[in-house]
Amino acid sequence: MMKEDNIIVCRCEDVTLKDIRELIKRGYTNIEEIKRITRCGMGPCQGKNCGQIILREISMITGIPVEKLTLQRYRPPFGGIKFSEVLGENNDEK
Amino acid sequence: MIETDILVVGGGPAGISAALACGRNNIKTVLIEERDFLGGQLIKQTHRFFGSKEERAGSRGIRIAEDLMNEIKKNKNIDLYLDARALGYYEEEKIFTVLQNGRMLKFSPRKLIIATGAFEKSLSFENNDLPGIYGAGAVQTLMNIYGVKPAERVLMIGSGNIGLIVSYQLIQAGVQVVGVIEAAPEIGGYAVHASKIRRLGVPLYTSHTIKKAIGNEFVTGAEIIELDRNWNEIKGTEKKIDCDCICLSVGLSPLVDILSQSGCEMVYIPELGGEVPVRNENMQTSIDNIYVAGDLAGIEEATAAMLEGELAGLCAANTFINDVKQDERIEKIKNNLEVLRSGPKGSKIRSGLNKLIKGETFFQGGRNTGSEIEAFKKTGIPSGENLRSILPDEKRINETPFALIECFQEIPCDPCVNNCPFGAITEGTDINNLPKIDYSKCTGCGSCISRCPGLAIFLINKNYSENTSTVSMPYEMLPVPQKGEIVDVLDREGKKIVSGKVVKVLKNEKMDKTNVISVEIPKEFFNVARNIRLVK
Ligand code: SF4
Ligand code: SF4
Numbered sequence: 001m002m003k004e005d006n007i008i009v010c011r012c013e014d015v016t017l018k019d020i021r022e023l024i025k026r027g028y029t030n031i032e033e034i035k036r037i038t039r040c041g042m043g044p045c046q047g048k049n050c051g052q053i054i055l056r057e058i059s060m061i062t063g064i065p066v067e068k069l070t071l072q073r074y075r076p077p078f079g080g081i082k083f084s085e086v087l088g089e090n091n092d093e094k
Numbered sequence: 095m096i097e098t099d100i101l102v103v104g105g106g107p108a109g110i111s112a113a114l115a116c117g118r119n120n121i122k123t124v125l126i127e128e129r130d131f132l133g134g135q136l137i138k139q140t141h142r143f144f145g146s147k148e149e150r151a152g153s154r155g156i157r158i159a160e161d162l163m164n165e166i167k168k169n170k171n172i173d174l175y176l177d178a179r180a181l182g183y184y185e186e187e188k189i190f191t192v193l194q195n196g197r198m199l200k201f202s203p204r205k206l207i208i209a210t211g212a213f214e215k216s217l218s219f220e221n222n223d224l225p226g227i228y229g230a231g232a233v234q235t236l237m238n239i240y241g242v243k244p245a246e247r248v249l250m251i252g253s254g255n256i257g258l259i260v261s262y263q264l265i266q267a268g269v270q271v272v273g274v275i276e277a278a279p280e281i282g283g284y285a286v287h288a289s290k291i292r293r294l295g296v297p298l299y300t301s302h303t304i305k306k307a308i309g310n311e312f313v314t315g316a317e318i319i320e321l322d323r324n325w326n327e328i329k330g331t332e333k334k335i336d337c338d339c340i341c342l343s344v345g346l347s348p349l350v351d352i353l354s355q356s357g358c359e360m361v362y363i364p365e366l367g368g369e370v371p372v373r374n375e376n377m378q379t380s381i382d383n384i385y386v387a388g389d390l391a392g393i394e395e396a397t398a399a400m401l402e403g404e405l406a407g408l409c410a411a412n413t414f415i416n417d418v419k420q421d422e423r424i425e426k427i428k429n430n431l432e433v434l435r436s437g438p439k440g441s442k443i444r445s446g447l448n449k450l451i452k453g454e455t456f457f458q459g460g461r462n463t464g465s466e467i468e469a470f471k472k473t474g475i476p477s478g479e480n481l482r483s484i485l486p487d488e489k490r491i492n493e494t495p496f497a498l499i500e501c502f503q504e505i506p507c508d509p510c511v512n513n514c515p516f517g518a519i520t521e522g523t524d525i526n527n528l529p530k531i532d533y534s535k536c537t538g539c540g541s542c543i544s545r546c547p548g549l550a551i552f553l554i555n556k557n558y559s560e561n562t563s564t565v566s567m568p569y570e571m572l573p574v575p576q577k578g579e580i581v582d583v584l585d586r587e588g589k590k591i592v593s594g595k596v597v598k599v600l601k602n603e604k605m606d607k608t609n610v611i612s613v614e615i616p617k618e619f620f621n622v623a624r625n626i627r628l629v630k
Binding site: 046076084085 | 182213216351361
């Protein structure tokens with residue numbers, strides 16, 4: 001038997017295939033919902049590792065082709081930034 | 095606020111080409127790149143590129159990168175911002191924000207060209223978070239940018255061009271590649287790339303997938319399993335392979351975050367790698383002033399990315415200038431792209447592009463099947479029948495040295511044709527055709543050997559002496575053998591057949607490190623000997 005809890009889907013937030021499959025089976029079939037519950041896609045890579053795998057899992061379990069699923073929403077900034085970069089304190093130090 | 099006519103995001107092959115197209119036409123252009131150097135994936139590509147002469151086929155990617163980067167630096171119309179990360183685009187205000195050295199910069203461009211490229215897909219299998227599991231791009235970065243040997247024994251997952259090329263480069267770096275596995279029933283990339291690593295003794299497992307990584311603290315092996323026609327695992331076919339690195343090369347996904355955030359219309363097209371922007375054939379997206387180029391518009395080779403970059407640049411520039419010459423060049427680029435994509439290996443990208451816009455067909459023609467042979471696509475090793483089809487007649491074989499072109503798959507490539515000083519090699523009108531050699535014209539000069547990006551050309555001198563022949567072959571490993579040295583001579587599967595003596599080593603600047611080694615072997619092996627291994 002495949003050990004689904006040993007398969008990492010989101011490396012940034014440590015979410016396993018088991019977590020994802022359970023959520024989909026409970027009816028969370030939208031990647032944005034899954035993102036909000038598990039935080040997958042909200043880490044440093046912003047969903048680049050997990051996004052496609054999750055879409056494929058949703059498609060496999062629900063039978064809806066990936067083309068018809070809601071895709072991930074991207075929001076700026078793309079990737080992490082430091083508080084100092086927002087506040088501009090860095091510039092005073094120089 | 096920094097005003098500019100054009101803002102290009104991404105300093106890879108597509109972005110550089112786009113910026114140059116604008117800069118050359120005296121248009122004020124800003125190029126931003128996230129890393130502190132330009133070139134994107136191009137600076138890791140130590141292999142020779144395919145394509146046509148005009149696209150510098152036969153040159154190594156790194157050389158093309160050097161030239162492009164120099165031109166960027168010299169062009170006064172292009173302002174380069176390195177270490178500059180795109181943060182967001184606000185379409186209503188037409189403001190693009192960038193983070194550089196801890197400071198937020200605001201740009202107000204008249205046109206945007208987004209060329210952010212792609213990122214590597216990951217794969218779900220058991221223990222896929224063990225240390226020692228890398229993406230192929232990461233392995234290539236470690237080796238070719240930082241000079242770090244990533245591992246000792248690598249298992250490559252995926253046989254697309256990246257998987258095959260990185261396997262070859264790993265071997266050049268002194269790493270053992272214990273196998274390449276491919277879930278599909280045939281090789282994903284160009285078969286000539288596969289032939290290269292087969293000659294180095296790398297096993298290729300088509301219709302196989304990885305089941306799990308083995309190891310406690312780090313990777314010590316992998317379990318692989320065979321797949322049936324419907325991609326289901328076949329029980330009982332599990333195999334364990336020892337390795338200290340599992341390298342994933344299972345495809346790329348377009349990096350579309352900026353486009354999606356900007357509000358461009360997006361579609362999911364598996365053939366193009368996933369979510370891509372809807373665009374027209376001028377590379378313009380659903381938002382009029384945003385253009386795209388390169389992998390984020392659909393995963394392809396670097397050659398296509400450079401053409402698309404120039405196309406996007408010129409089309410965006412065309413809104414500022416009205417120069418007839420540009421229109422001609424635009425048509426030419428479109429035509430070149432079509433030629434690149436028109437062969438059997440381009441069928442995936444063609445079908446993807448045709449789905450891009452409803453009711454609009456990018457491609458009318460194109461061939462889906464070529465005259466290549468099934469077994470070759472599975473193994474990368476030509477069959478006896480393949481080989482008989484290219485050998486000259488008995489009389490010619492015995493006369494003087496002759497070139498043998500072991501290129502059996504229709505790919506867009508023609509350096510062999512352009513580098514024969516005697517015009518002995520032809521491909522007809524379509525660059526995708528297989529090269530044909532006219533043996534009455536071939537003098538056996540050997541010029542073509544080092545120019546073939548597929549390393550698929552060999553020179554045979556059957557009657558070197560009464561009992562021996564020589565085979566001259568391209569050789570890109572270090573150290574280079576010495577004249578007179580005794581080496582192991584290998585067949586097309588990398589198996590030792592006999593010992594042979596190196597009788598000639600051809601090495602000069604023009605050959606750019608594809609040296610040609612001639613080895614003397616018993617006559618019976620003239621059509622078997624295809625590689626050498628130095629005896630330590
Ligand atoms: S060996 Fe020389 S003459 Fe013959 S095909 Fe090659 S380049 Fe042409
Ligand atoms: S033989 Fe010609 S067409 Fe084939 S890979 Fe070599 S250069 Fe390209």
